[in-house]
Amino acid sequence: MLITFNPFRTIGIPNVTYIKPENMFKEIDKIKNAEYILFPEYWQVNSLVYGLKKKIFPNISTYQLGHNKIETTRALWATFPKNTPYTQILSRDHVDIETIEEEFGYPLVAKEIKNSMGRGVFLIKNRQELEEYIDKNSILYIQEKLPIDRDLRIVYVGNKVIGAYWRIAKEGEFHNNIAKGASYDYDNIPSEAIELVKTVATTLDINHAGFDIAVVDNNFYILEYNVMFGNEGLRNMGIKVEEYIYEYISKDFNNPNNPNTPKYFKVS
Incomplete structure (x- = not known):
């Protein structure tokens, strides 16, 4: 059952x-x-x-490492630092605004540590906006602003990438999220980005995530990954995520080393 x-x-x-x-x-x-x-x-x-x-x-490591942006970022710092945008995680109680301005300049990106679909991600253009962000967040997540108008959403389920597409921001807009009005593009997906996601997911033992990848001068940066990602972009490709989940857990059940294999699972 x-x-x-x-x-x-x-x-x-x-x-x-x-x-x-x-x-x-x-x-x-x-x-x-x-x-x-x-x-x-x-x-x-x-x-x-x-x-x-x-x-x-999803498995325990997927949940724990994807619980918030801090957990994700620290895991990436330890394993894939070259693929992580420059980021600082700070306590509001010990923050030095002048140091942030010196390290990042304006504009910079500030995020709430737990949110999705573009909510809680802010383009900070001056000190007043930075002070307002600090007032509302006890833990500060400050990140460099990358020169992009789109990013890649690459979805990994079970033990494979099942789909990928570009998310392109509306002209003049900051967010690349579909929920914020961005559009899809399914062409010219760089194979290097696919391989990066495969490597990261395997290294961190992640089995259900939507990875957001920025491409800058042929370098690939992992902005974050979401455990409970949206499926609309995949549905447009005719991809049903639940079929891949079923395939994955079925193979786990049919592993002869698993004594709890239920008889009703049959994998072709």
């Missing part, structure tokens, strides 16, 4: 039982007997993995 805590991301996957996250402990016996848990909320992850020893998808 499979259990999902997010039915919208598992539509089309067979033999799935939906449980509302808030009913986790009321339905604990079903959860204990499940072969796989799909898309738990972050607050559930530690109890499921470390307490109940359950297999989850």
Whole structure:
């Protein structure tokens, strides 16, 4: 039996039982007997993995490293520093505005540490805007402004890249997010960016993420990755993410070294 805590991301996957996250402990016996848990909320992850020893998808490293921009960035600093834009993570209590201005200049990019779809990402053009950002955020995430008007969204599911496309900002706009009015382009995807995402995902043991990649002078920079990425761009390509999830967990179940392989999974 499979259990999902997010039915919208598992539509089309067979033999799935939906449980509302808030009913986790009321339905604990079903959860204990499940072969796989799909898309738990972050607050559930530690109890499921470390307490109940359950297999989850996305996996534990995907959740923990993708929990916020700080966790992601520190992991990238340790493993792929050349592919990470210049970034400072600071405490508001110890911030020196003049040092930020000296290191980054204007404009610079400031982000809330946990947000998506372009929300909480700000183009800071002067000291007043920087002070307003600092007043509203106890942890500061300051990043260099790269000279781009588009970025790549590269989606990795299971153990492979399943789709990639450009996100192009509206003329004169800062954000490349589709939710902010950007457009899609599916042509001329650089193979080097695909290989970078494969390497990063394998190194960090990530199995469900949308990577945002900036290209500057043939260099590739990982802006961030989102665990719960939007699927519209993939649907336009005829790609159904749930089919790749099913393929991936099915192969895991059919691994002869896995004693919990359910008989109903058959992989062609």
